[in-house]
Amino acid sequence: MTLIVLNFKTYREATGDNALRLAEICEDVSKEYSVKIIAAPQVADIHAISEAVKIPVYAQHIDGVGYGGFTGHVTAASLKAAGASGSLINHSERRLKLADIEASISACKSFGLATIVCTNNVATTRAAAAMKPDYVAVEPPELIGSGIPVSKADPGIVKGSVDAVKKIEPGVGVLCGAGITHGEDLKAALELGSEGVLLASGIVKAKDQRKALEELVTGA
């Protein structure tokens, strides 16, 4: 089943009450069109959203630390308690050290949280897959927020990532992202072998978020 991960980032249109509204739109579209949509709001918004919607809610970032003296860190335990069911890890706007990515994946597994590790090219996709997250999401940083879909601008990075993961760790799913907005972008991404997409501004900053999301999933 096609997976759509909507990264709310810290956009005004997806913070606080706006985040709640957008998550509800995600839930509506998910039900109506039978697609799996994951909402990834800011950590402070997770609790209110988790109480309001039934679609999965992911964090945008998690620190690979456990219980203890780790002031200011985002732990798997706290995300779980707030109602999250997974987390993005190593997004290009929140890159992590290798050892911390691995520790984050482990921490998520301990608390039953799903993991999507973001990468920037085929080589880092290989590395991320070798640590066995649930998904790797490859995104060329220069296309993020550009409106130019990775599936058109750089199909080789998606195809290359899919092939590399199949060899190294076939149980890991591959998503792609950067510049994804329309149904045709999603369709192209799936044809390249990815199982879904990670997207943000194309939906979050659309004049009509619901319509944009519907266009994305029905065009597919």
Place this chain on the structure above:
Amino acid sequence: MTLIVLNFKTYREATGDNALRLAEICEDVSKEYSVKIIAAPQVADIHAISEAVKIPVYAQHIDGVGYGGFTGHVTAASLKAAGASGSLINHSERRLKLADIEASISACKSFGLATIVCTNNVATTRAAAAMKPDYVAVEPPELIGSGIPVSKADPGIVKGSVDAVKKIEPGVGVLCGAGITHGEDLKAALELGSEGVLLASGIVKAKDQRKALEELVTGA
């Protein structure tokens, strides 16, 4: 009025439901003994706690970014929406770059959030005060979690910070922390000129958190 800031860190005894329980204890003690207690839980716990208690709830960390493409960052807007009224900044377990401390203070001011910047010695206290947060909290890192109170082990750092802030920016309050557990530690801290304390394990990991907190405030 004496200020007590309780940093929940990521301790198991102060995460999720435990965080809620501890915040309620803080509220009870605050009311009963007429002291100002601030609860600083993990970001994911802020929303549930803010809905349950009336004492101020602070974040343990904030990133100095605004609305936009800042995946995985903690923004003032999201903290405000979740019910926080302030934030620790630059705790020794979550040190920030100078430019980010300044940007965090600005972001908090824009959203009406109070700021407590943590520092590690008199020189960094001077620097932090020069950026005009509401409070500076000086904590020698080697004493954090040690059980040896800064007010006894290194009174000079507290006195020196108080004097330095008076010269550079007298409107900024001074707190101190590290090893603070008992009423006598708090009393000593106040006698050195600080307006309150920042503490964590002494209360959070106490067998009886309520009793430990009562001892702290009544001993003063």
Place this chain on the structure above:
Amino acid sequence: MTLIVLNFKTYREATGDNALRLAEICEDVSKEYSVKIIAAPQVADIHAISEAVKIPVYAQHIDGVGYGGFTGHVTAASLKAAGASGSLINHSERRLKLADIEASISACKSFGLATIVCTNNVATTRAAAAMKPDYVAVEPPELIGSGIPVSKADPGIVKGSVDAVKKIEPGVGVLCGAGITHGEDLKAALELGSEGVLLASGIVKAKDQRKALEELVTGA
């Protein structure tokens, strides 16, 4: 005496043999026009340059750690041994945590190295000055490498920094940078109260580095 700090960054035109050549140009111009020019090459180039020229050679960055288990860090001891006489600290392309800036200043002082702390606005200039480096160099990040001189585009940040430092720590010198290329830029910077400039691409990437440097110092 006007101070000119030439940051070699990692430009090809200022790496390895090119760095040596550029340092020699700096020395020639320094002698001929009696201006103080500091060359700030990459750390790996410091030793060869220090052996070849007599003008001061500064590092572009230093870590605030001492002798010990600090693999991969740049120490004051090693810079001193290689012939450096100072270091930039906290450049906008290599921002540091507050505590590390303070530790870097201390480490430099222990080894007799001069310190120039870079800042991005008046508030961080105040903070940096409060830690008593030899100089603060204020540079609005958005103008760095732009060719638009700070002295023209944002004179208020220079004037504001000069005034702030005078109040907080009058013994600290103020430099400014970003977009500085020509003699008139330098002149304007001095008129605003700064004691010199920090610059890079305007000279390093000039077709004729010697001519560009001569234009800078003679136009002043």
Place this chain on the structure above:
Amino acid sequence: MTLIVLNFKTYREATGDNALRLAEICEDVSKEYSVKIIAAPQVADIHAISEAVKIPVYAQHIDGVGYGGFTGHVTAASLKAAGASGSLINHSERRLKLADIEASISACKSFGLATIVCTNNVATTRAAAAMKPDYVAVEPPELIGSGIPVSKADPGIVKGSVDAVKKIEPGVGVLCGAGITHGEDLKAALELGSEGVLLASGIVKAKDQRKALEELVTGA
């Protein structure tokens, strides 16, 4: 041929003139006992050492950036120009982001520098190997500087790393480190399938560095 990589860290006994002396000891022992010894001094010391000895000199850290506006970074170009022939990457005392490790490996390859990526467990060894450096060096952080050799305390991590690399990228060599001091430690490391060791304090801080190094290589 057994590979011995001596990390000088920032120890006083391996900085400046002491670094030069230690590199000469490495060269002498290397010649006399026909073992391959790599000296990894601080970046500022590389130039002087490279001019004095003929054994390979590696950096302890490299940033994955190229020519340009990257103030304060350590580039492959500058290391090459200073005489280095390789670099450690991602040492536990200087951890890097995943994307930067990959960029560092690429940068080193462009300049003909060899790469040794340090890792902390089998999972990160897998990830590092997937990016095809010349070597992966696995070191449990808790044993570094402990004097308790990894080959005795945690043989499983070495064996597991060797096996994992064979599967994922057999062209990558495996080293191990942490607590290695004596010939028997080296011998045990080789028996577990590693091709050599990465070590530091056991030699650098020995009363007689030459004798310690001879003991290491002759005991093997």
